[in-house]
C-alpha cells in the first residue's frame with residue numbers, strides 16, 4: 001500500500017491559512033483519486049516530534065569522536081537518540097511526501113527546519129562519500145506547496161527564495177529526486193488578484209493531486 005505523509009508547517013488553523021486551505025484541497029482530491037492509499041498527517045506546529053538538543057549533539061560527538069559504545073551513554077541520551085532514529089525511520093517509510101509551508105522571511109518556518117534536522121541523519125537517511133552526500137532513500141516523490149505574499153517562482157526576487165530551493169535540495173540529498181512545487185504566491189502583493197490567485201492555487205492543487 002502506498003503511504004503518503006502530509007507535512008504542514010504553520011501554526012494557523014486551516015480556516016486562517018491560505019496554504020493549509022490549498023493543502024486540504026490537495027489531500028481531499030488525492031484521497032478521492034487514490035482511495036487505497038494510506039495518508040498520515042504530521043502537523044509540525046501542532047505535534048511534538050524529536051529534535052536535536054544538547055544531549056543528542058553531545059552524544060553524537062562522543063560516539064563519533066571518542067568511539068564510545070551506544071550502551072555507555074546515559075539512559076536519557078539513549079532514549080533521545082532512539083526517538084530521533086525512530087522518527088527518521090517513520091518519515092523515511094513513506095512513499096510520497098506532501099509539504100505545505102508559508103514563506104517566512106525568505107525562508108521556511110523554524111519548525112520545518114527542525115523537521116529537516118531530525119530527518120537528515122548521517123548514517124540513516126544519507127551518508128557522506130568521497131564525492132559528497134549520498135541519499136539512502138529510493139523511488140519516492142514529493143510535492144511542496146509554498147505560499148508567499150510576494151512572487152518568487154520567477155522575476156526579480158526569485159533569488160531571495162531560500163525556502164523551496166532549500167527544501168528541494170535536502171530532499172534530493174536523502175535520495176528523493178522527484179520533487180515538484182506548487183507556488184501559491186503574490187496574493188498580498190496584488191490584493192486585487194488575491195481571490196483569483198488563491199482560487200487558481202486550489203484548483204491547481206486538486207489537479208496535481210490526481211496524478212501525484
Ligand SMILES: Cc1cc2nc3c(=O)[nH]c(=O)nc-3n(C[C@H](O)[C@H](O)[C@H](O)COP(=O)(O)O)c2cc1C
Nearest residue numbers: 012017018019020102103104105106147148149150
Ligand atoms: C513571520 C512572517 C514572515 C513572512 N515573510 C514573508 C516573506 O519573506 N516573503 C513573502 O512574500 N511573504 C512573507 N510573509 C507573508 C506570508 O508568506 C503570507 O502571508 C502567506 O499567505 C502565509 O501563508 P498562510 O496564509 O498559509 O499562513 C510572511 C509572513 C509572516 C507571518
